[in-house]
Amino acid sequence: MAEKFDLIVIGGGPGGYVAAIRAAQLGFKTACVDMFTGKDGKPAPGGTCLNVGCIPSKALLDSSKHYHHLQHDYGAHGISMKDTAIDVATMIARKDGIVKKLTGGVTQLFKGNKIAYYHGKGRLMAGRQVQVTLSDGGEIQQLEADNVILASGSVPIQIPNVEFDGKYIVDNVGALDFDSVPATLGVIGAGVIGLELGSVWNRLGSEVTLLEALPDFLPIADRDVSKQAAREFKKQGLDIRLGTLVKSAAVKKNKVIVNLEDKNGESQLTFDRLLVCVGRKAYTEGLLDEDSGVQLTANGQIQVDDQSRTTAPGVWAIGDCVRGPMLAHKASEEGIAVAELIAGKPAHIHFDTVPWVVYTEPEIAWVGKTEQELKDAGVDYKTGSFPFAANGRALAGGNPAGLVKMLADAETDEILGVHILGANASELISECVVAMEFQGSSEDLARIVHAHPTLSEAVHEAALHVDKRAIHRGN
Ligand code: FAD
Ligand code: NAD
Numbered sequence: 001m002a003e004k005f006d007l008i009v010i011g012g013g014p015g016g017y018v019a020a021i022r023a024a025q026l027g028f029k030t031a032c033v034d035m036f037t038g039k040d041g042k043p044a045p046g047g048t049c050l051n052v053g054c055i056p057s058k059a060l061l062d063s064s065k066h067y068h069h070l071q072h073d074y075g076a077h078g079i080s081m082k083d084t085a086i087d088v089a090t091m092i093a094r095k096d097g098i099v100k101k102l103t104g105g106v107t108q109l110f111k112g113n114k115i116a117y118y119h120g121k122g123r124l125m126a127g128r129q130v131q132v133t134l135s136d137g138g139e140i141q142q143l144e145a146d147n148v149i150l151a152s153g154s155v156p157i158q159i160p161n162v163e164f165d166g167k168y169i170v171d172n173v174g175a176l177d178f179d180s181v182p183a184t185l186g187v188i189g190a191g192v193i194g195l196e197l198g199s200v201w202n203r204l205g206s207e208v209t210l211l212e213a214l215p216d217f218l219p220i221a222d223r224d225v226s227k228q229a230a231r232e233f234k235k236q237g238l239d240i241r242l243g244t245l246v247k248s249a250a251v252k253k254n255k256v257i258v259n260l261e262d263k264n265g266e267s268q269l270t271f272d273r274l275l276v277c278v279g280r281k282a283y284t285e286g287l288l289d290e291d292s293g294v295q296l297t298a299n300g301q302i303q304v305d306d307q308s309r310t311t312a313p314g315v316w317a318i319g320d321c322v323r324g325p326m327l328a329h330k331a332s333e334e335g336i337a338v339a340e341l342i343a344g345k346p347a348h349i350h351f352d353t354v355p356w357v358v359y360t361e362p363e364i365a366w367v368g369k370t371e372q373e374l375k376d377a378g379v380d381y382k383t384g385s386f387p388f389a390a391n392g393r394a395l396a397g398g399n400p401a402g403l404v405k406m407l408a409d410a411e412t413d414e415i416l417g418v419h420i421l422g423a424n425a426s427e428l429i430s431e432c433v434v435a436m437e438f439q440g441s442s443e444d445l446a447r448i449v450h451a452h453p454t455l456s457e458a459v460h461e462a463a464l465h466v467d468k469r470a471i472h473r474g475n
Helices: 016-025 047-052 054-072 088-112 192-203 223-235 328-342 371-376 392-396 425-437 442-447 456-466
Strands: 003-010 030-034 116-124 129-134 140-150 154-156 184-188 207-211 239-241 245-252 255-262 265-271 273-276 280-282 315-317 356-358 363-368 381-387 403-409 415-422
Touching: 003 016, 003 116, 003 328, 016 030, 016 088, 016 328, 030 140, 047 054, 047 088, 054 088, 054 192, 116 140, 140 328, 184 192, 184 255, 184 265, 192 207, 192 273, 192 356, 207 265, 223 239, 223 363, 223 371, 223 403, 223 415, 255 273, 315 328, 356 425, 363 425, 371 381, 371 403, 371 415, 381 456, 392 456, 403 442, 403 456, 415 425, 415 456, 425 442, 425 456, 442 456
Parallel strands: 003 030, 003 140, 030 116, 140 315, 184 207, 184 273, 207 239
Antiparallel strands: 116 129, 129 140, 154 280, 245 255, 255 265, 356 363, 363 415, 381 403, 403 415
């Protein structure tokens, strides 16, 4: 006999576990099936984000930032220290401790919300039956529910002739767990993971080379931001080679030999380690029985409508396994929206105001449209900008790099996009998200009192500059 639930969530990442908690809050008898096993061999709900994504990468970014500042920046403050060293094992253990705390926290949240947690692999059958193969022992359990949410996440894309081996040629999982600082690190793909994890190992002393196929750097960001960011990263020692196609890679005598082609023809590079991060794809392996009624799109994502309904009645899908940006906060908000829709409540996600953040130094954050997108769409817009070099708090904190750039509708002044390169951009962007969510204008932000001295004054000045009345820069 199958155990009956109101809702079963397959996948316990930030999409799935958040959906399960919201559903339980709404009074649904809820189960969450997740197969992630932690480094210690124990169940570790939280998905890619908590285990091998957002959180561990930020832990290492933080450790490496302290080390880098100690070596390069503290001298200007009059602080000196002899014999600085990085103990990679301690740094990795700290990161693992944070991951363990958070995945343990999810287990506690499941208990507190009376969510039945199954550690195993779920397979959706016809009629919203879910077959769970338990990780411990392989026993099979049958569950069924009125509604099922699929939140199976994503996995790294592999490129031809470059095989992951988990030691020399790695994905994000391997690059979060190197046991020493590689003298040289090759990175295929100068996207978000390449920049974040490339920064980690670069700050710790690796010579990092990023091999990017596209001719432009970070085209997803506004061009003014990506141009300045490229300059900053170059100063930090990241060697970013655009227009570079990797043909193959092979491990020989503990080194990785990479064959590539660029505008100068074919050549070869040798690295101690190679990180491949050329994007991620939806993960649905073993998830769907042929009778499940759920269809996939041509690129392997689970097909959903605007409100995350799949092609099977009562089956929903959220997060990285469906369309839209592969971001943890997008997955979580979709999960909350679906739980509320199931409860008959109104719910929606405004995809235009999902913020993006790249946690490099300086950080990159944006919301809404880029200038290129507005141009392409033929929208009449105005721009305002403000450099952090003219912001007192940024100078006091030793963070003069970067700018805030605001785009507003030429006629209505509604904010259409904000792009920030600078310290704490990840936090500064929230004000802009709120303003856009309320359909605010640059005038609205210009009239709000911003505390002094704060980095947020740069947002204020950029808003003033849209109307060419910034105070601390020429207009
Ligand atoms: P996932 O987090 O991938 O979770 C899916 C879960 O489902 C996994 O535990 C998986 O094991 C499980 N699962 C899959 N199939 C089954 C099955 N059949 N049965 C049972 N369980 C199953 N995003 C941000 O917003 N900010 C960041 O800073 C950020 N940093 C990142 C850094 C790295 C290195 C990486 C790789 C990603 C990062 N991301 C970041 C992206 C973020 O991790 C994902 O967008 C997010 O985890 C997606 O959530 P999800 O719930 O859809 O899927
Ligand atoms: P990405 O899409 O950010 O970057 C991949 C890069 O690889 C692109 O610049 C692409 O042009 C390049 N590329 C593709 N094929 C290539 C090839 N054959 N040779 C050389 N370059 C190639 O993907 P990612 O860095 O792997 O990250 C995956 C996703 O995870 C991100 O898109 C993002 O959604 C999520 N993520 C988010 C954060 C964050 O929010 N801070 C951090 C890490 C990851």
